[in-house]
Amino acid sequence: MISVRGKEAKRFGELSLAQQMQRLCARQDHLLEEGESETDSVTETMRCISCKEEYVTSDAGTCKECYEEASETEEELKREIEDLKAKVNFLRFWSPTDHRHDLSGRSHGPGFTDVVLVAAEDGLFGGPSMPVPAHKAILANRSPVFKAMLENEMEESRSGTIKISDVSYDALRAFVNYFYSAEACVDEQMACELLVLAEKYQVKHLKAYCEKFLVSKLNWDNSIINYAFAHQHNAKLLLEASLSLIMDNMDKLRKRQEYAELVEKHPSLVVEILEACLAKQENTAAPKDASAKS
């Protein structure tokens, strides 16, 4: 059965078999060439509206409408950020620690402070520490512990002096500053000191701030010490991040000096680490076993 189409079939009938062959072959060559050029169009490209580069189907992102919607969303988010930043700037204070005070801590002129905090380091550095002036209203607003202390006419409220134990002057100053600015310039040592204060006085925002900072500084060298610290001060985010890092390097763990110290001083922590590792091993092993059986 020879299959040809429409008018062509008529014309073919008038030609010799050889002529027909010749024509068919020429046609076939043409079709093959066309086919090749059309095959190129399968890998047709479109131009990216953002980077202006051509892309192929497998690299397709979004249609124009979705791109425009996403751009609008981005603009809206940026405007919201500007509004929020302006709000933060409005609500932020100059801190009274930026004013000059005499040793009594009472401000002369500006500040209107009505309380001072004193770092009681048990004479760690010798001599009395400089008092840090503040406002009862601010302390009570940021910390439920200070609130209870100041509103209930305790010794601190009557005397106008709050003693804070086991803290350096610098950390206390940074602690009070944070109440006014929601910001702190910290290194790892300071972040740890502030986290302890934030935990003790229930300043959640500062605690989260310190935890985030410490997580950003996590590495294999400080993972065990951070894990122990996080455990001691109920810092969940830091605890999870350091445990995860430890578990990824369990094979190296037992060779470390800190591990031996941890086993001796806080065996319960080591138990927790090992239990977490076992649980992880069981979880990752389970699918393998299942596939091995099937």
Next chain:
Amino acid sequence: MISVRGKEAKRFGELSLAQQMQRLCARQDHLLEEGESETDSVTETMRCISCKEEYVTSDAGTCKECYEEASETEEELKREIEDLKAKVNFLRFWSPTDHRHDLSGRSHGPGFTDVVLVAAEDGLFGGPSMPVPAHKAILANRSPVFKAMLENEMEESRSGTIKISDVSYDALRAFVNYFYSAEACVDEQMACELLVLAEKYQVKHLKAYCEKFLVSKLNWDNSIINYAFAHQHNAKLLLEASLSLIMDNMDKLRKRQEYAELVEKHPSLVVEILEACLAKQENTAAPKDASAKS
């Protein structure tokens, strides 16, 4: 010349002419069919990664890489917003106006307020207005006018009472609340009252807040009154928005009662409106003239 390719040429040599014809025709049909389906691929579509719909070249948005970058940016912006919102919540206060006070305004127990503000409405509603308690530190931090007043041991600082003239108790309370929360629940009347206070006591953030609100409520009916109000209180954003609305409807302006009143009471404002309209007409007319000449 019969043109066939590679191995096919060999095989063709072994077939009768009729068989060759038959094969060539079958092959040609196949190529034609392929060609047809490939012709469709010229108007090829790609699938949008966001809405999952197919799109054609003219509706192309972004490539995958740019889409993924944009998604990451959006996630980052959202995280920044969450951080800023947490910061605002931390810096925000419970306002002392939420506590109960006696008529002296001094709080009993909580609040630690050290100053009261009193709406001196010149007996507009008769009787003394309730005092609004506050903290000198907050007032001085949010307003340079209060700062100068309180730090310079003026009458207000000594007495601990600040009289605010020409304001309702509700507006004064909302004004003080804003110092603590950076938020206000306003209607147009309240926004105007707060804008006047914000202008007088140089609370820029509140002034911008009120202007934005009034601009959102602008319409042809209130455009003239808002324009006059914005002019009086140096509210640039509101001034521009209301002037723009007035200029878009100049033909209707002169028929309005407010226009006649404005001409009589504030002719200089009307001069400004008319001058702005003239300038706009000249600007829009210029390109037309230019094209008419060319």
